[in-house]
Amino acid sequence: EAGVAQSPRYKIIEKRQSVAFWCNPISGHATLYWYQQILGQGPKLLIQFQNNGVVDDSQLPKDRFSAERLKGVDSTLKIQPAKLEDSAVYLCASSLEGGLGETQYFGPGTRLLVL
């Protein structure tokens, strides 16, 4: 069974530029998560989707970050404009239904460096 796919794996941009990350979850998984992992820290949830609806985006900096999952399958996370502090690994995860205690399976992440 294929795991969570993410692209690109690495991205270097200058501040104030825009960038987009793509995620394809495990087939059949209704719930998709985007996490931000700053160097030396644990991942922090940015947004959670259930099918194509947003369940929680309370920690998403909405002035610059946006995310969508239009058809309830793959998802795109965008940053516009990027700031230096956005340098991090962006991890996508998926789970079957999003219930309490469900295991989340993670993709390889996208490493973003903002110069």
Place this chain on the structure above:
Amino acid sequence: AQKVTQAQTEISVVEKEDVTLDCVYETRDTTYYLFWYKQPPSGELVFLIRRNSFDEQNEISGRYSWNFQKSTSSFNFTITASQVVDSAVYFCALSEAEASGSARQLTFGSGTQLTVLP
């Protein structure tokens, strides 16, 4: 206060030594889940184990074992006879029922960098 505390930032051991990674959590819920993930240098978080709050049995899987103690709010992870391939960052995480909404996010600790030297 942090919900998941991994006080050990870095640990170095020599191959074949046993090593224990500590995890202390904080929650008001009676129903919750605890997880351990491994993050090798490649960056992907690899699921290791899940334990619910009603199951305090210790778990053993090969060289890995987990000790869950509700009395001390701890969920420690032991690697027996460590190997170089065990070198990674290990994260403990908590999933608890939120008071509002249906979000089921994982709250991660800050991780422990384990280095196993040959």
